[in-house]
Amino acid sequence: MIIKINGVQKEYANEASLFEIAKDNEVKNALAAKVDGNLVEMRSKLDGNDHEIEFVTFQDKEGKKLYRHTASHILAQAIKTIYPTSKLAIGPAIDDGFYYDIDFKTPITTENLEAIEQEMKKIIKANYPLERFELPRDEAIAYMKKFGEDYKVELINDLPEDAVISFYKQGDFVDLCAGPHIVNTKLIKAFKLLSSSGAYWRGDEHNKMLARIYGTAYSSKDELKAHLDHLEDIKKRDHNKLGRDMQLFTTVDVIGQGLPLLMPKGAKMIQTMQRWIEDLEDNEWGYMRTKTPFMAKSDLYKISGHWDHYKEGMFVLNEGREDKDVMALRPMTCPFQYYVYKATQHSYKDLPCRYSETSTLFRNEDSGEMHGLTRVRQFTISEGHLIVRPDQMVEEFKRCLDLAKYCLEVLGVEEDVTYHLSKWDPDNREKYIGEPEVWEETEGHIRDILNDVGVEFTEDVGEAAFYGPKVDINAKNVYGKEDTMITIQWDALIAEQFDMYYIDENGEKKRPYIIHRTSMGCYERTLAWLIEKYAGKFPTWLCPEQVRVLPISEKYADYAFEVEKELKRNGILTSVDNRAEKIGFKIREARLEKLPYMLVVGEKERDDKTVSVRSRFAGDEGVKPLSDFISQIAEEIRMKEIRKEIPLEERK
RNA sequence: GCUCCAAUAGCUCAGUCGGUAGAGCACUUCACUCGUAAUGAAGGGGUCAGCGGUUCAAGUCCGCUUUGGAGCUCCA
Numbered sequence: 001m002i003i004k005i006n007g008v009q010k011e012y013a014n015e016a017s018l019f020e021i022a023k024d025n026e027v028k029n030a031l032a033a034k035v036d037g038n039l040v041e042m043r044s045k046l047d048g049n050d051h052e053i054e055f056v057t058f059q060d061k062e063g064k065k066l067y068r069h070t071a072s073h074i075l076a077q078a079i080k081t082i083y084p085t086s087k088l089a090i091g092p093a094i095d096d097g098f099y100y101d102i103d104f105k106t107p108i109t110t111e112n113l114e115a116i117e118q119e120m121k122k123i124i125k126a127n128y129p130l131e132r133f134e135l136p137r138d139e140a141i142a143y144m145k146k147f148g149e150d151y152k153v154e155l156i157n158d159l160p161e162d163a164v165i166s167f168y169k170q171g172d173f174v175d176l177c178a179g180p181h182i183v184n185t186k187l188i189k190a191f192k193l194l195s196s197s198g199a200y201w202r203g204d205e206h207n208k209m210l211a212r213i214y215g216t217a218y219s220s221k222d223e224l225k226a227h228l229d230h231l232e233d234i235k236k237r238d239h240n241k242l243g244r245d246m247q248l249f250t251t252v253d254v255i256g257q258g259l260p261l262l263m264p265k266g267a268k269m270i271q272t273m274q275r276w277i278e279d280l281e282d283n284e285w286g287y288m289r290t291k292t293p294f295m296a297k298s299d300l301y302k303i304s305g306h307w308d309h310y311k312e313g314m315f316v317l318n319e320g321r322e323d324k325d326v327m328a329l330r331p332m333t334c335p336f337q338y339y340v341y342k343a344t345q346h347s348y349k350d351l352p353c354r355y356s357e358t359s360t361l362f363r364n365e366d367s368g369e370m371h372g373l374t375r376v377r378q379f380t381i382s383e384g385h386l387i388v389r390p391d392q393m394v395e396e397f398k399r400c401l402d403l404a405k406y407c408l409e410v411l412g413v414e415e416d417v418t419y420h421l422s423k424w425d426p427d428n429r430e431k432y433i434g435e436p437e438v439w440e441e442t443e444g445h446i447r448d449i450l451n452d453v454g455v456e457f458t459e460d461v462g463e464a465a466f467y468g469p470k471v472d473i474n475a476k477n478v479y480g481k482e483d484t485m486i487t488i489q490w491d492a493l494i495a496e497q498f499d500m501y502y503i504d505e506n507g508e509k510k511r512p513y514i515i516h517r518t519s520m521g522c523y524e525r526t527l528a529w530l531i532e533k534y535a536g537k538f539p540t541w542l543c544p545e546q547v548r549v550l551p552i553s554e555k556y557a558d559y560a561f562e563v564e565k566e567l568k569r570n571g572i573l574t575s576v577d578n579r580a581e582k583i584g585f586k587i588r589e590a591r592l593e594k595l596p597y598m599l600v601v602g603e604k605e606r607d608d609k610t611v612s613v614r615s616r617f618a619g620d621e622g623v624k625p626l627s628d629f630i631s632q633i634a635e636e637i638r639m640k641e642i643r644k645e646i647p648l649e650e651r652k
Numbered sequence: 653g654c655u656c657c658a659a660u661a662g663c664u665c666a667g668u669c670g671g672u673a674g675a676g677c678a679c680u681u682c683a684c685u686c687g688u689a690a691u692g693a694a695g696g697g698g699u700c701a702g703c704g705g706u707u708c709a710a711g712u713c714c715g716c717u718u719u720g721g722a723g724c725u726c727c728a
Contacts, residue, residue, distance in 0.1 A: 107655075108656085109657075195657095195723075196657095196723085197657095197722055197723030197724070198654060198656065198723065198724055198725095199724045199725090200724055205653075205654070205724080205725045209654055210655085211655075212655090240720095240721090244663095245663085251720080252719085253702090257718090305728085306728075310728050313727080313728070363727080366653050366726065366727090367653065368723095368724085368725085368726090369653085369726065550687095550688080552686070552688090553685040553686065553687095554685060555685070598688075600687060600688070602687065612687080612688095620688090
């Protein structure tokens with residue numbers, strides 16, 4: 001047979017094995033092979049025909065996947081050995097490792113993981129081959145029943161009629177599995193069990209909760225160590241840790257879950273962003289500011305539909321008191337701004353009406369859902385609604401996307417987001433209102449806009465709002481989990497519900513369209529994202545303390561105080577605690593790591609009205625007149641410049 | 653909401669077999685007046701998250717509550 005490998009054709013005996021071909025081509029550590037593009041195990045027999053072969057090693061994505069999938073089988077075998085009464089569910093490979101879901105008779109804890117790891121090592125050392133075999137459906141079910149593997153029986157029952165039902169055997173352990181796998185257990189060179197937690201069977205909260213054990217595996221101990229070090233590193237960027245350490249926010253048990261307190265530094269950062277966004281929207285993008293109540297009578301939410309569909313998610317007040325109106329804290333701003341629109345009559349010439357509000361919202365999230373600053377019960381969002389004529393919709397929607405993109409660029413995070421066109425699900429029509437043709441057409445418009453703006457995006461079925469499709473802009477946190485940062489929604493239907501209209505050129509009432517949008521999302525979540533993005537080393541304009549003035553001795557405190565006052569007069573943030581009053585000899589305290597600038601003053605600087613500038617961007621910037629430094633930093637702040645960092649060890 | 657883990661000084665953490673609490677950093681005071689990642693000395697600071705139980709005795713064992721963490725589910 002002729003085998004084409006790495007673009008070269010070679011002749012092999014018809015019975016040649018993949019191992020022989022790999023060896024002949026000096027491919028080491030082959031875990032599997034792609035024969036004409038189909039992934040097969042190394043042990044697979046070739047049929048003697050001509051083929052193109054590509055070997056898969058751990059360096060390949062597929063290689064990592066099957067390597068770790070085999071590791072998950074070893075985990076399962078170890079567990080069945082130690083806990084014979086446990087029942088296995090599923091055990092796939094995931095991005096950075098693998099997991100196995102198991103139903104234990106008695107709960108498992110972190111301490112048990114070590115014993116399981118030891119057992120896994122034994123299995124690896126025993127070097128069991130992984131052998132595949134297939135069974136007809138009836139026999140497969142009977143076989144799994146014999147082992148008491150109820151979940152596997154359920155899985156088999158759900159397989160399509162014509163599915164091949166295969167098993168993998170290693171030693172005396174057998175697992176239902178489609179494969180492929182690596183050939184024996186000893187190929188697993190390095191692994192680690194990382195954590196255990198709960199997970200619902202088949203991801204359904206009505207099902208039993210199983211124990212999920214997470215682990216990872218690498219082809220060498222060094223790679224594993226590098227990965228574990230990386231996990232330690234990202235913990236240091238975790239906003240929930242770093243944000244507290246940096247005194248940006250805190251939580252208090254008597255205040256409650258999901259209600260973080262922004263401390264002076266965190267509040268200052270949010271104020272900086274808020275002032276920027278409000279001025280930007282109002283002065284450059286044609287928005288009008290509103291300021292609407294944080295709560296309303298239940299009547300409002302009955303019109304909007306929230307009372308029926310979202311009551312559980314709202315904080316309801318006065319319920320059960322007959323002498324009081326039942327109120328609810330607002331979970332969104334939409335209907336409030338609709339009533340601002342409705343307060344006056346609008347000509348077609350008045351549209352688009354672009355309303356924006358720095359809006360605080362309240363959502364009664366379930367107790368287990370809160371996390372740091374990214375999932376909270378009260379948050380503040382740059383929320384806006386654009387009331388537009390249908391003919392203006394495409395242009396206005398695009399402008400919303402342009403604005404969002406601009407905000408991301410200024411924050412320096414435009415590379416870190418993914419764009420999504422969230423579509424309806426035609427197979428689940430009762431979840432949505434409106435006609436299929438309208439959905440298709442609208443989604444087409446948004447697709448064109450995304451292409452026009454020139455961003456890459458995915459199309460996600462079933463992610464739309466019930467009233468229309470939307471663009472979601474998501475970002476990953478340091479642990480790789482995605483959060484929606486920005487959303488822009490197309491709504492051609494809600495105006496009807498609130499009886500909103502404008503008068504067209506013929507004097508007739510017409511329904512406007514609505515865009516629900518945010519420009520930079522919610523401030524708390526964005527702050528969290530910035531902390532992780534910059535590991536606390538923010539661009540100067542965002543820093544809560546942009547400059548610290550340090551006299552080398554108390555003798556020069558007067559001059560330091562003078563410098564600090566001059567900086568403040570120019571809108572430059574020095575200390576947030578009015579420390580100038582008590583400025584002392586604090587030179588040793590100053591760490592440039594997270595501080596953009598440090599001004600050191602002594603006798604020479606006082607006499608010459610200069611400052612010695614140190615920055616984390618350039619190290620020692622030398623002695624300059626105070627006025628020169630002020631112009632320099634003021635410009636950097638005004639331009640929202642993101643100066644490039646110089647690592648500490650390389651600074652002068 | 654679910655499974656598991658945790659809670660000791662402002663922060664990071666020790667605290668063995670159940671026998672009335674300890675360090676470093678921070679804070680205060682004094683001394684030092686120093687040119688860029690930690691000056692020296694002294695001092696203050698704890699109802700061991702809360703409530704209940706077991707016990708002669710509970711930071712330690714048990715239960716409930718609250719808060720925090722990991723993950724699942726949810727996020728109109």
